[in-house]
Amino acid sequence: MEAFEHTSLDQTGKQHKGVIQAENKKQARNLLRDQGLMPVQVEQVLHHAKQNLSPRRFKLKRDELPLLIRQLATLIKAGLPIDDALKTLVEQSDHRNSEKILSTLHAKIMEGQSLATAMRIFPKAFDELIATSIEAGEQAGQLEAVLEQLADYLETKDQMSKQSLMALLYPAILILTSIAVVTGLMVYIVPKVTQVFANSQVALPPMTVTLINISQFISDYGIWLLLILTTALAGFITLLKNKTFKIKWHAWLMQAPIIGNLVRTSQSAKFTRTLGILSQSAVPIVSALSLSSNVVRNARFKQACEQTARAVREGASLATAMNQHGEFPALTVKLVNAGEQGGNLSDMLERAAQIQEKNVENKLATLIGAIQPLAILVVGVVILFIVLAMLLPIFQLNSVIQ
Numbered sequence: 001m002e003a004f005e006h007t008s009l010d011q012t013g014k015q016h017k018g019v020i021q022a023e024n025k026k027q028a029r030n031l032l033r034d035q036g037l038m039p040v041q042v043e044q045v046l047h048h049a050k051q052n053l054s055p056r057r058f059k060l061k062r063d064e065l066p067l068l069i070r071q072l073a074t075l076i077k078a079g080l081p082i083d084d085a086l087k088t089l090v091e092q093s094d095h096r097n098s099e100k101i102l103s104t105l106h107a108k109i110m111e112g113q114s115l116a117t118a119m120r121i122f123p124k125a126f127d128e129l130i131a132t133s134i135e136a137g138e139q140a141g142q143l144e145a146v147l148e149q150l151a152d153y154l155e156t157k158d159q160m161s162k163q164s165l166m167a168l169l170y171p172a173i174l175i176l177t178s179i180a181v182v183t184g185l186m187v188y189i190v191p192k193v194t195q196v197f198a199n200s201q202v203a204l205p206p207m208t209v210t211l212i213n214i215s216q217f218i219s220d221y222g223i224w225l226l227l228i229l230t231t232a233l234a235g236f237i238t239l240l241k242n243k244t245f246k247i248k249w250h251a252w253l254m255q256a257p258i259i260g261n262l263v264r265t266s267q268s269a270k271f272t273r274t275l276g277i278l279s280q281s282a283v284p285i286v287s288a289l290s291l292s293s294n295v296v297r298n299a300r301f302k303q304a305c306e307q308t309a310r311a312v313r314e315g316a317s318l319a320t321a322m323n324q325h326g327e328f329p330a331l332t333v334k335l336v337n338a339g340e341q342g343g344n345l346s347d348m349l350e351r352a353a354q355i356q357e358k359n360v361e362n363k364l365a366t367l368i369g370a371i372q373p374l375a376i377l378v379v380g381v382v383i384l385f386i387v388l389a390m391l392l393p394i395f396q397l398n399s400v401i402q
Contacts, residue, residue, distance in 0.1 A: 004028040004044055008037035015040075020103075059124040060098055066154035068098065069130075073147035082143075083109045101125055114138050129274060129291055136281040146281045153277050157270075160357065167368040171375055178379040185386055187222065190215040193390050204393055211389035243299070251300040254327070262363045267301040268328050269356035272336075276349030286313050301327055318345070332356065 004025060008016045016037060022028035025042050032039045060068065068089065075085035086106040093099040101122050108118035116135035119126040130150060137146030194212050204212070218225075239245045254264045274295045278288035289309035296302040304327040311321035319337035322328045332352045339348025 004042050006032060006039055006043075007041040008032050008039050010037055058097055058101060058122050060101065061095065063158060064095065064098060065125070066151060066158055068102075069147055069154060070151040073144060073151055076144045076147065082115060115143070127294075129278070129295065132283060132287070132291055133278060133281045136278070136283045140282045142281070149277050149280055153273060156273075156357065160361070163361065164364060167364060171368065171371045174372070174375050174379070178375070178382070182379075182382055182386070183218065183222070186215045186218045190386070190390070191219065205389070205396070207385070207389045208393050211386060246299045247303060250298045254298065254300060258367070262360065262367065263298060264301065264327065265329060265356050265363070266360045267296050267298045268332055269353050269360055270295050270297075271301075271305055272332060272349050272356065273353035276346055276353055279346040279349060285318065289318075304328070329356065 004020050004022055006016075006020055006028065010016060020028050020031055022031055025044065028042050029039045032042075071089060072085055075088055076082065080088065083106060086102055086109060090099060090102045090106060093102055104121065105115065105118045108121070109115065114135065116131045116138060119131045119134065133146050133150055134143065137143040190211060194208070194215070240249065254260050256263075271292050274292040275288055278291060279285070283291070286309060289305070289312060293302055293305040293309060296305055304325040307325060308318070308321040311324060312318055316324075317337075317340055319333055319340055322336060323333045332355075335348045335352040335355075336345065339345035342348075
């Protein structure tokens with residue numbers, strides 16, 4: 001069976017859009033007529049996808065994937081066959097892209113394909129980590145457990161991303177607003193106020209002279225300064241496409257004060273969490289290491305993960321391979337070693353990931369907690385400087401008049 005996207009009219013002339021499953025386009029039209037609908041347009045979903053130039057068309061929304069995996073795990077746990085579970089998800093879906101994707105998955109399952117094979121049709125919706133984990137779960141007869149583990153992982157990942165975004169949102173808004181306000185004062189307000197002082201015979205205080213010079217510089221060269229900064233940023237982004245430069249930059253980030261340890265711990269948490277899920281899904285350790293490296297975003301840490309996978313492939317233990325590069329936290333290496341010795345590597349990897357994720361959460365909260373008052377203090381000092389620089393000449397003029 002295949003999934004077909006249709007546009008139809010009912011007896012009142014009202015338009016309906018949706019997805020229907022059928023063997024071919026002719027059968028899809030007949031099924032629509034049986035439902036009292038007049039088909040206007042019927043297109044196979046996959047054929048339509050190939051003609052569509054936008055890769056985002058068949059990509060799930062960011063917060064939709066964890067919910068979908070959780071619902072699928074719940075339905076299978078309730079005893080529904082995989083095809084009935086997917087059909088239920090199709091019926092309750094309220095988003096067109098997810099409805100098309102789920103209908104195609106259901107159609108491929110009805111043809112006899114595995115869920116992992118069907119998911120690989122939509123790489124933008126289901127990455128290789130999800131497909132490989134589900135494939136291993138299907139082969140081991142543990143699909144329900146694997147889906148629950150994936151749901152936990154995706155929900156934790158989504159929650160951490162949202163927490164990081166919300167924590168950084170307030171300082172970012174404060175800093176951007178402050179820059180806009182100070183720039184507006186320097187460009188529009190300060191020149192008008194200082195024009196009054198220019199016509200007087202009173203010697204201006206050094207603070208006021210400094211403010212006037214800064215205001216004049218921003219007015220004359222502000223556009224050029226912005227252009228230089230934009231060009232420098234564009235050049236930096238271009239340099240990051242060079243693998244050697246990217247590795248050096250990311251290596252420096254991991255050695256940088258304050259944020260270096262945070263970056264290393266967060267990358268290690270992603271790696272160990274993913275490796276734990278794949279290990280519990282019975283994915284071979286070498287393949288699991290290669291897939292886990294793909295979730296790492298820091299190029300230097302990714303290089304260490306790839307070297308670890310290579311060492312394990314050559315016969316080294318996982319703990320020994322991780323310890324060779326010095327990039328993984330010592331506690332993580334010890335837990336992995338204990339897991340290998342005790343035969344419960346998956347549990348130790350999950351415990352290591354939980355410890356690191358909690359560590360990242362605490363460090364991020366501390367860092368954001370320090371940034372917020374510091375940003376307010378800096379903005380307050382700048383505003384105070386501008387106000388005093390404009391008020392001091394006024395006090396001097398009053399003294400002269402008196």
